[in-house]
Amino acid sequence: xxxxxxxxxxxxxxxxxxxxxxxxxxxxxxxxxxxxxxxxxxxxxxxxxxxxxxxxxxxxxxxxxxxxxxxxxxxxxxxxxxxxxxxxxxxxxxxxxxxxxxxxxxxxxxxxxxxxxxxxxxxxxxxxxxxxxxxxxxxxxxxxxxxxxxxxxxxxxxxx
Amino acid sequence: xxxxxxxxxxxxxxxxxxxxxxxxxxxxxxxxxxxxxxxxxxxxxxxxxxxxxxxxxxxxxxxxxxxxxxxxxxxxxxxxxxxxxxxxxxxxxxxxxxxxxxxxxxxxxxxxxxxxxxxxxxxxxxxxxxxxxxxxxxxxxxxxxxxxxxxxxxxxxxxxxxxxxxxxxxxxxxxxxxxxxxxxxxxxxxxxxxxxxxxxxxxxxxxxxxxxxxxxxxxxxxxxxxxxxxxxxxxxxxxxxxxxxxxxxxxxxxxxxxxxxxxxxxxxxxxxxxxxxxxxxxxxxxxxxxxxxxxxxxxxxxxxxxxxxxxxxxxxxxxxxxxxxxxxxxxxxxxxxxxxxxxxxxxxxxxxxxxxxxxxxxxxxxxxxxxxxxxxxxxxxxxxxxxxxxxxxxxxxxxxxxxxxxxxxxxxxxxxxxxxxxxxxxxxxxxxxxxxxxxxxxxxxxxxxxxxxxxxxxxxxxxxxxxxxxxxxxxxxxxxxxxxxxxxxxxxxxxxxxxxxxxxxxxxxxxxxxxxxxxxxxxxxxxxxxxxxxxxxxxxxxxxxxxxxxxxxxxxxxxxxxxxxxxxxxxxxxxxxxxxxxxxxxxxxxxxxxxxxxxxxxxxxxxxxxxxxxxxxxxxxxxxxxxxxxxxxxxxxxxxxxxxxxxxxxxxxxxxxxxxxxxxxxxxxxxxxxxxxxxxxxxxxxxxxxxxxxxxxxxxxxxxxxxxxxxxxxxxxxx
Numbered sequence: 001x002x003x004x005x006x007x008x009x010x011x012x013x014x015x016x017x018x019x020x021x022x023x024x025x026x027x028x029x030x031x032x033x034x035x036x037x038x039x040x041x042x043x044x045x046x047x048x049x050x051x052x053x054x055x056x057x058x059x060x061x062x063x064x065x066x067x068x069x070x071x072x073x074x075x076x077x078x079x080x081x082x083x084x085x086x087x088x089x090x091x092x093x094x095x096x097x098x099x100x101x102x103x104x105x106x107x108x109x110x111x112x113x114x115x116x117x118x119x120x121x122x123x124x125x126x127x128x129x130x131x132x133x134x135x136x137x138x139x140x141x142x143x144x145x146x147x148x149x150x151x152x153x154x155x156x157x158x159x160x
Numbered sequence: 161x162x163x164x165x166x167x168x169x170x171x172x173x174x175x176x177x178x179x180x181x182x183x184x185x186x187x188x189x190x191x192x193x194x195x196x197x198x199x200x201x202x203x204x205x206x207x208x209x210x211x212x213x214x215x216x217x218x219x220x221x222x223x224x225x226x227x228x229x230x231x232x233x234x235x236x237x238x239x240x241x242x243x244x245x246x247x248x249x250x251x252x253x254x255x256x257x258x259x260x261x262x263x264x265x266x267x268x269x270x271x272x273x274x275x276x277x278x279x280x281x282x283x284x285x286x287x288x289x290x291x292x293x294x295x296x297x298x299x300x301x302x303x304x305x306x307x308x309x310x311x312x313x314x315x316x317x318x319x320x321x322x323x324x325x326x327x328x329x330x331x332x333x334x335x336x337x338x339x340x341x342x343x344x345x346x347x348x349x350x351x352x353x354x355x356x357x358x359x360x361x362x363x364x365x366x367x368x369x370x371x372x373x374x375x376x377x378x379x380x381x382x383x384x385x386x387x388x389x390x391x392x393x394x395x396x397x398x399x400x401x402x403x404x405x406x407x408x409x410x411x412x413x414x415x416x417x418x419x420x421x422x423x424x425x426x427x428x429x430x431x432x433x434x435x436x437x438x439x440x441x442x443x444x445x446x447x448x449x450x451x452x453x454x455x456x457x458x459x460x461x462x463x464x465x466x467x468x469x470x471x472x473x474x475x476x477x478x479x480x481x482x483x484x485x486x487x488x489x490x491x492x493x494x495x496x497x498x499x500x501x502x503x504x505x506x507x508x509x510x511x512x513x514x515x516x517x518x519x520x521x522x523x524x525x526x527x528x529x530x531x532x533x534x535x536x537x538x539x540x541x542x543x544x545x546x547x548x549x550x551x552x553x554x555x556x557x558x559x560x561x562x563x564x565x566x567x568x569x570x571x572x573x574x575x576x577x578x579x580x581x582x583x584x585x586x587x588x589x590x591x592x593x594x595x596x597x598x599x600x601x602x603x604x605x606x607x608x609x610x611x612x613x614x615x616x617x618x619x620x621x622x623x624x625x626x627x628x629x630x631x632x633x634x635x636x637x638x639x640x641x642x643x644x645x646x647x648x649x650x651x652x653x654x655x656x657x658x659x660x661x662x663x664x665x666x667x668x669x670x671x672x673x674x675x676x677x678x679x680x681x682x683x684x685x686x687x688x689x690x691x692x693x694x695x696x697x698x699x700x701x702x703x704x705x706x707x708x709x710x711x712x713x714x715x716x717x718x719x720x721x722x723x724x725x726x727x728x729x730x731x732x733x734x735x736x737x738x739x740x741x742x743x744x745x746x747x748x749x750x751x752x753x754x755x756x757x758x759x760x761x762x763x764x765x766x767x768x769x770x771x772x773x774x775x776x777x778x779x780x781x782x783x784x785x786x787x788x789x790x791x792x793x794x795x796x797x798x799x800x801x802x803x804x805x806x807x808x809x810x811x812x813x814x815x816x817x818x819x820x821x822x823x824x825x826x827x828x829x830x831x832x833x834x835x836x837x838x839x840x841x842x843x844x845x846x847x848x849x850x851x852x853x854x855x856x857x858x859x860x861x862x863x864x865x866x867x868x869x870x871x872x873x874x875x876x877x878x879x
Contacts, residue, residue: 013178022447030445031405035395036388038569039603040520049519076388089386096378097777099787100246101385102392102520102569130821134813136520136570137246138790139783140824 005069009034010078020066024058025121026076027065036105038075040134047133050106052122057113077106079112088112091150099137107129107133111147121151199226201632205770224307225354226279227300234342235267236326237380238301241281243273243541244379244567245519245575247843248780251379255777256294259372260301263328263341270380270691273565275543283542285573285667286571287742287841290776294839307353309661312339329403336413350410367774367835372451376779381567383706393539394524398594401526402431403446403586406597407439411806412662413465420459420464424452433708440593442587462478465720467806468662474511474519480660481636482592487658495649498630504690505630510679511868512638513616513800514663518818520670521569527584528594533560538581539568546578553582572791573667574608584732605811610801612661614638614681626691626810628702633680637661639672642741642848645680647702661800669788670844672793673741674851678869681852686865695736695856705740707771707834712738712747714830725860730754732764733861739850743840744772747824748789748849750825752857759876763793763825768849771832772840778831785829785846792850794819796873 003020006013009032023042028051029033037060040048044059051060053076060073079086085093086110095123098104107130114121114129121129126147135143216601229237236541244250250270273284281293305454309323312330316323316337324331328341344350367374384390409416416437424432426440429451431442439460443449468476474655481687499505525538536557540546543563551558563581580597588595599607614637621630631649640656656672668674687696696716703709716722716736724734731754738747751765770785798817802809810816858875 018445019447022445026445027790028446029395033397035391038521039394039598039600040390041813042600043812043814046501046520056172058817076386080387084388092386093378093382096376096382096783097384098379098382099248099519099783100570101379101382101390101569102246104385105388106385127821134520134818135784136518136791138787138788138819138820140819140821141786141827142783144821144824150320 003066005037005065007068008070008072010075016065018065021067023061024063024065024068025060026052028060028073034075034077034091035134038102038105040103040106041044045134046103046134047106047110048103050109050133052109052113054156055113057110063081076108086112087153088115088147088150091146091153095146095149097139097142097146099135101138103135107135107143110151114147117120117153119151123127123148125152163649171534174383184724192781196414203571221357222279222300224300224304224358227297227358227700228261228304228354230341230345230350231269233344234340235269236341237269237271238262238297239278239540240273240293240297241273241278241544242289242572243284243543245284245541245571246380247289247570247784248276248568249284250381251377251780252289252294252488253297254380255372255375255377256297257301258293259370260298261305261328261341265329265372265377273543274562275564276562278543280544283545283576284540284571285576285672287744287844290772290841291743294776296358298364299360299362300358302364303356303359304354305354306362306527308341308344308350311344311353312768315339331725339727346816348799366595369789373776374774374778376576376777378779379514391566392521392524393526393537393566394521394596394598396526396537396566396596398526398528398552401594401596402442402444402492402591403449404440404442404584404595405446405599406451406583407453407457407460408603410462411464412467413806414462416443417463419456419461420760421456423455427452427455431587433587433590435586437585440583440587442591442593444693446598453737467803470800470802471803471804473514473662477613477637477659478615481657482659483634483657484653487655489655490519491653495630495632495651495653498651499619499621499632502630503624504622505619506683506686506690507617507619508579508683508686508867510616510618510682511616512616512675512678513869514610514613514665515668515795515799516605516816517570517572517574517609517668517811518604518606518800518816519570519572519574522599522601523575523580524596524598525578525580525584526594527581527588527598528753529589529592533562534585535562535564536581536585537564537566538578539566539571539575540581541571541573541575545576546581549623550582550585554585555686572669573671576667579607601813602811606808607663609666610636612665612672612675613663614672614675616675618679618683620683620687620693622687624696626693628687635672635676635679638675641671641737642673642676645707646705646740647684647699648704649702664805668824669791670741673739673848674792675844675869677737677739677741677848678851678855681849682865682867683733683740683818685707685852685856685859689859698737699780705745705771707745708738708740708747710832711745711769711771712736714832716769718769718828718830719832721749723758724751731756732860733857733859735853735856735858735860737849737856739845739848741845741848744770744842744845746770746849748844748853750850750857751854752809752854752861754861755860757871759879760876761854761872763823763854764848765826767828767830768846769830769832770842771834771848772842773837774839775833776839781842782829785831786827788844788846789850790819790824792847793823793825793854796851796869797855800868800870800873806811
């Protein structure tokens with residue numbers, strides 16, 4: 001049976017009538033055409049699908065959409081404020097921490113959740129936290145530099 | 161009349177600044193071949209002008225118009241059939257065009273990989289973009305600049321060599337007359353001039369005068385990526401689009417005998433296609449398509465076929481090797497005599513497992529039919545090549561198929577084939593609507609082709625002075641990349657032998673070079689130990705290739721090899737390796753830690769020196785080398801496909817362990833800018849030194865020689 005589900009995506013309320021067992025990722029991508037969150041593994045093991053749900057890091061591929069009902073969902077499309085990039089986005093640009101870029105939205109959102117919880121993480125804490133996200137171009141070295149750069153700049157991170 | 165028009169739609173809006181794009185469609189007279197590249201960007205080439213379609217390897221003989229188009233806003237559209245998949249071709253080719261056109265990179269609009277719009281520059285493979293396509297684009301751009309300069313000379317009646325071209329402006333140095341590319345954009349003279357072929361001998365800017373090439377230009381669309389605006393192949397959405405799922409066999413070699421599709425056919429909004437072995441489903445959501453698939457999968461009757469398991473694969477490959485009378489080695493001197501005379505003879509066999517590329521974006525394609533013409537957006541390495549595949553598979557004429565490759569989510573040599581494109585095309589045809597097919601991770605692990613497994617047999621002879629006098633190298637199945645030894649040895653026998661691979665295999669980053677270099681550089685280490693010589697000194701004593709010597713010495717120096725080798729303990733080892741492939745050279749020194757209780761190898765530190773001629777983009781090259789090192793650690797330590805009875809046992813990221821943040825060592829990359837030779841590609845060769853360097857470091861610490869990749873398993877078996 002289809003259910004009516006309300007998602008507050010990047011500040012905008014969206015209502016979908018759909019099978020509640022579908023993944024949040026599929027509903028975002030196929031129903032709302034928000035394609036920033038990517039499919040990578042379908043089992044929450046690579047982080048490409050990462051979104052923030054009420055500010056918390058969430059693997060949208062393995063989250064039934066019913067669990068997201070009435071929640072605030074932030075995707076990469078909603079991280080910048082107008083033309084002003086989030087510091088993590090800017091740090092990824094500044095460090096050139098992108099090869100194919102397919103993992104980038106998930107990397108940036110995972111890091112945003114980290115800095116939200118822990119604005120001044122140690123290197124070890126960054127590595128432990130980010131270990132759930134895979135980059136198959138293996139551009140980890142520059143991604144770490146970008147997160148360190150952003151962390152060094154951020155006194156306090158506000159998640160929209 | 162519709163029959164007399166060709167309609168070319170703008171299909172890649174995110175690539176261009178075309179906010180004012182109107183209907184998105186134009187109708188064009190059929191007698192003229194026209195290319196629409198965005199608002200105001202209309203290329204008109206009269207019929208009969210070669211656009212390089214169907215050619216490969218750099219588009220020789222193509223019209224300038226097929227490569228370069230001036231826009232009235234001062235930008236320049238440049239076209240290439242190459243694909244951007246993370247390796248940096250978009251930045252590099254943009255730089256190449258900007259350099260020769262004498263403009264800033266932000267003036268270049270690079271259109272990539274569209275079989276209707278771009279020349280066929282060959283597959284994006286084999287590190288060929290740098291040595292082949294960059295010069296092709298530079299020749300196109302330089303020819304355009306020369307033609308425009310000549311046009312200005314004629315208009316101003318100026319003598320040859322009196323004009324200066326800078327920043328998109330041609331200036332008469334004598335009297336200050338100026339003409340910009342934007343001024344010329346609408347000129348009929350240019351339309352005529354650009355019908356000329358790209359000159360094959362036009363002078364290119366020498367390295368020492370490079371202004372844009374050689375600098376760290378970022379990927380031009382990098383901002384789109386960090387804001388989630390770039391559309392990867394799996395992100396393409398077309399109006400009224402459905403999502404597809406395909407019925408897969410339960411095991412390799414299984415064939416479908418019968419299936420009852422009635423339950424799926426009864427489902428609302430579901431399109432079912434059954435054509436021979438192809439059974440697919442299209443529905444308004446991928447969830448619904450999966451439900452349709454699951455509703456009938458159990459009714460399928462399959463005829464299975466025997467298939468060897470990963471446990472017996474090396475014996476299988478050896479047994480089926482085309483050696484002996486079936487292929488002959490390349491020889492120098494007399495290997496048999498040299499081995500008979502040798503003071504010491506070593507003989508060992510190395511093994512390398514099948515692995516998967518696992519790009520972050522699995523295979524994906526959207527197919528759309530309009531009036532019998534098929535347009536496909538697909539994540540593949542070669543739009544023109546996959547178009548050819550579709551012509552054969554679907555029986556559709558070549559001029560009725562267009563393949564577009566949006567910048568895609570990784571490939572590493574694994575996306576030469578266009579399976580998802582064909583599947584989407586079949587479903588879309590039946591549905592009468594566009595269909596998106598996106599492979600799952602399990603499908604990508606199982607049905608994409610693999611990097612070949614390898615069995616490599618090495619025999620070496622040392623004389624009484626510890627010099628290497630005999631080298632017998634038989635490499636079964638991985639292919640001939642980097643099979644030749646770069647060391648001076650008087651008597652050699654070298655054979656690359658095919659086998660009967662039970663797994664579908666194909667290209668991978670540097671392909672067989674990783675396996676061949678792993679065996680060679682590990683065996684060199686064994687020979688050095690047998691000769692009781694330092695591995696660095698042993699290699700240098702046999703190395704004539706000055707380029708390899710340079711990187712090897714650089715890596716050793718930056719690593720502080722002599723003193724760190726003295727500090728080796730049973731828990732901490734150091735090792736090194738070098739190699740050459742695709743006209744570039746690499747050397748790596750590594751430090752590893754051994755956890756004997758857990759049987760784990762942890763790479764602490766890697767120093768890698770790399771040289772591929774004049775560096776075209778230092779930041780991008782650094783990314784490529786760093787990426788190769790960490791990707792190489794994956795194959796060296798843990799990655800391997802496990803299979804049994806034709807089924808993959810570890811088709812997921814939870815069971816097939818790729819490198820993660822925790823696995824990343826301290827990495828020092830040293831790039832050597834050698835400017836007196838042509839540039840070679842740099843995205844592959846940096847992967848070949850890491851595995852043997854790790855194995856050699858484990859040996860230094862433990863005395864255990866690991867002769868199989870992945871080495872973590874090999875270590876556990878020997879501890």
